[in-house]
Amino acid sequence: METVRTAERELMARLPDGALMQRAAAGLAAACADLLGRVYGSRVVLLVGSGDNGGDALYAGARLARRGAGVTAVLLAPERAHAGGLGALRRAAGRVVGAGGDAGAAASAGATGTAASVASVASVASSASAEELIARADLVVDGIVGIGGKGGLRPDAEALAAAAGRARAAVVAVDLPSGVDADTGEVRGAAVRADLTVTFGTHKPGLLIDPAREYAGSVRLVDIGLGEVLPDGAELEALQHADVARLLPVPTGESDKYRRGVVGIAAGSDRYPGAAVLAVSGALRGGAGAVRYVGPAGDAVIARFPETLVSDRGPHKAGRVQAWVVGPGAGEDAGTVAEVVAADVPVLIDADGLRLADADAVRARTAPTLMTPHAGEAAALLGVAREEVEHGRLAAARELAARYDATVLLKGSTTLVADPAGGAVRVNPTGTAWLATAGSGDVLSGLAGSLLAAGLSALDAGSVGAYLHGLAGRFAADGAPVGAHDVADAIRRAWRDVYLD
Ligand SMILES: NC(=O)C1=CN([C@@H]2O[C@H](COP(=O)(O)OP(=O)(O)OC[C@H]3O[C@@H](n4cnc5c(N)ncnc54)[C@H](OP(=O)(O)O)[C@@H]3O)[C@@H](O)[C@H]2O)[C@@H](O)CC1
Numbered sequence: 276m277e278t279v280r281t282a283e284r285e286l287m288a289r290l291p292d293g294a295l296m297q298r299a300a301a302g303l304a305a306a307c308a309d310l311l312g313r314v315y316g317s318r319v320v321l322l323v324g325s326g327d328n329g330g331d332a333l334y335a336g337a338r339l340a341r342r343g344a345g346v347t348a349v350l351l352a353p354e355r356a357h358a359g360g361l362g363a364l365r366r367a368a369g370r371v372v373g374a375g376g377d378a379g380a381a382a383s384a385g386a387t388g389t390a391a392s393v394a395s396v397a398s399v400a401s402s403a404s405a406e407e408l409i410a411r412a413d414l415v416v417d418g419i420v421g422i423g424g425k426g427g428l429r430p431d432a433e434a435l436a437a438a439a440g441r442a443r444a445a446v447v448a449v450d451l452p453s454g455v456d457a458d459t460g461e462v463r464g465a466a467v468r469a470d471l472t473v474t475f476g477t478h479k480p481g482l483l484i485d486p487a488r489e490y491a492g493s494v495r496l497v498d499i500g501l502g503e504v505l506p507d508g509a510e511l512e513a514l515q516h517a518d519v520a521r522l523l524p525v526p527t528g529e530s531d532k533y534r535r536g537v538v539g540i541a542a543g544s545d546r547y548p549g550a551a552v553l554a555v556s557g558a559l560r561g562g563a564g565a566v567r568y569v570g571p572a573g574d575a576v577i578a579r580f581p582e583t584l585v586s587d588r589g590p591h592k593a594g595r596v597q598a599w600v601v602g603p604g605a606g607e608d609a610g611t612v613a614e615v616v617a618a619d620v621p622v623l624i625d626a627d628g629l630r631l632a633d634a635d636a637v638r639a640r641t642a643p644t645l646m647t648p649h650a651g652e653a654a655a656l657l658g659v660a661r662e663e664v665e666h667g668r669l670a671a672a673r674e675l676a677a678r679y680d681a682t683v684l685l686k687g688s689t690t691l692v693a694d695p696a697g698g699a700v701r702v703n704p705t706g707t708a709w710l711a712t713a714g715s716g717d718v719l720s721g722l723a724g725s726l727l728a729a730g731l732s733a734l735d736a737g738s739v740g741a742y743l744h745g746l747a748g749r750f751a752a753d754g755a756p757v758g759a760h761d762v763a764d765a766i767r768r769a770w771r772d773v774y775l776d
């Protein structure tokens with residue numbers, strides 16, 4: 276989060292002391308009030324760590340207390356809690372206890388001369404333990420740790436996170452759920468599970484990428500004015516409808532089918548003819564002017580899609596294409612994979628192709644390469660355990676892109692697209708769990724390959740393909756299970772939704 280911190284420092288130098296924190300706390304309190312519905316008479320518990328994240332929680336708690344909520348702050352480190360925030364909460368008649376419900380520890384917050392007075396702290400550090408307070412709360416605000424967090428939660432923080440998890444209260448995370456890694460989205464140990472995360476200034480990668488994304492609940496961004504000073508080139512970006520609409524290849528008056536690009540699909544085997552059919556089904560909806568199929572499943576492909584140009588003579592002799600897709604259902608056909616990898620046009624490598632392709636040959640390519648592994652395939656390529664990739668998706672995508680000098684689309688519940696040149700990694704915002712269905716990846720490879728053939732860069736083809744594919748998955752599912760061919764059928768609707776929006 277170095278970029279955010281630098282921006283904060285710059286902005287702070289121009290603003291009166293505490294102005295950023297006040298903006299953050301105001302936005303946080305408003306979000307809490309929305310969630311509570313009725314603030315007056317509600318029971319709010321603040322989990323307060325020793326940094327500014329806890330300060331945000333304390334100031335927001337003070338605002339809620341002024342509106343009639345019963346607010347109790349549970350301090351993890353009473354002697355180091357944010358002094359200004361503690362004073363504000365006290366002035367608003369909020370209560371303060373130590374994490375163990377321990378009056379002595381809480382009282383020391385006052386005793387060390389911070390804004391809380393000994394009398395007020397000691398008098399309210401009553402008999403109820405933090406655990407009991409949390410169990411009775413309507414709302415729990417997680418201000419344990421924010422972007423300053425290092426490593427997994429410490430044991431006392433972990434106990435509070437667990438208590439919040441057991442409670443019936445809604446949980447609001449301040450800036451990000453404590454315990455998730457702000458930079459990478461990794462969750463190594465215990466972490467707070469939030470219903471809502473109120474984040475400040477900019478989306479942190481950890482809020483957009485699984486597994487952390489799951490812990491964040493819905494995410495609300497509060498503008499604290501960082502936009503003016505944040506440098507360009509954020510670490511992550513997500514395409515929106517308007518971006519995708521601009522990138523879609525749309526035929527002009529002069530287009531003929533060859534100018535719109537021909538995509539070659541080298542996929543399927545006697546054992547897996549279905550993969551060929553599904554890849555072609557995606558390719559036909561991706562904007563290329565024609566789809567050429569090469570491989571042993573030509574009959575199955577023609578039977579389903581008679582518009583396909585079919586050849587059984589191998590990629591070299593199949594006729595010109597503007598991009599290749601190789602790998603879905605390829606089985607052990609390393610020869611075809613090698614032939615395609617050697618072609619001097621953009622190539623998308625998927626599924627079996629990822630395993631069969633020679634790494635040096637991929638690196639030696641001069642035309643763009645787009646690799647589309649899921650977590651298991653990425654793990655095999657990197658030589659690590661699958662969990663390693665699942666816990667660190669951003670790092671894995673970047674690492675693969677660097678190793679293969681290829682654009683990498685890492686599939687999963689949050690699909691990421693990383694370019695070898697560096698720059699922001701694209702997070703696909705349209706995914707749905709329904710897409711985890713057999714053959715769905717084959718459809719995506721055909722679709723993205725078709726976009727490559729139509730002239731999009733590997734980064735754009737991958738991210739636009741994932742976007743349309745995710746949207747198509749949502750349309751096709753509509754709350755019920757889907758097959759991959761349903762997803763392919765819905766691509767046209769997704770395209771219209773984006774283009775005509
Ligand atoms: N700058 C601004 O103007 C604005 C900043 N804003 C807010 O500030 C937040 C960043 O604040 P920050 O830099 O004080 O760090 P923060 O996240 O509170 O954590 C540091 C503390 O946590 C502790 N700690 C560390 N790891 C831990 C663990 N695993 N488990 C448990 N504890 C752990 C660590 O303890 P220590 O290592 O020192 O013992 C240290 O005391 C940011 O996320 C946003 O909410 C907004 O108000 C907008 C304006």
Ligand SMILES: [K+]
Nearest residue numbers: 417420449453
């Ligand atoms: K937090």
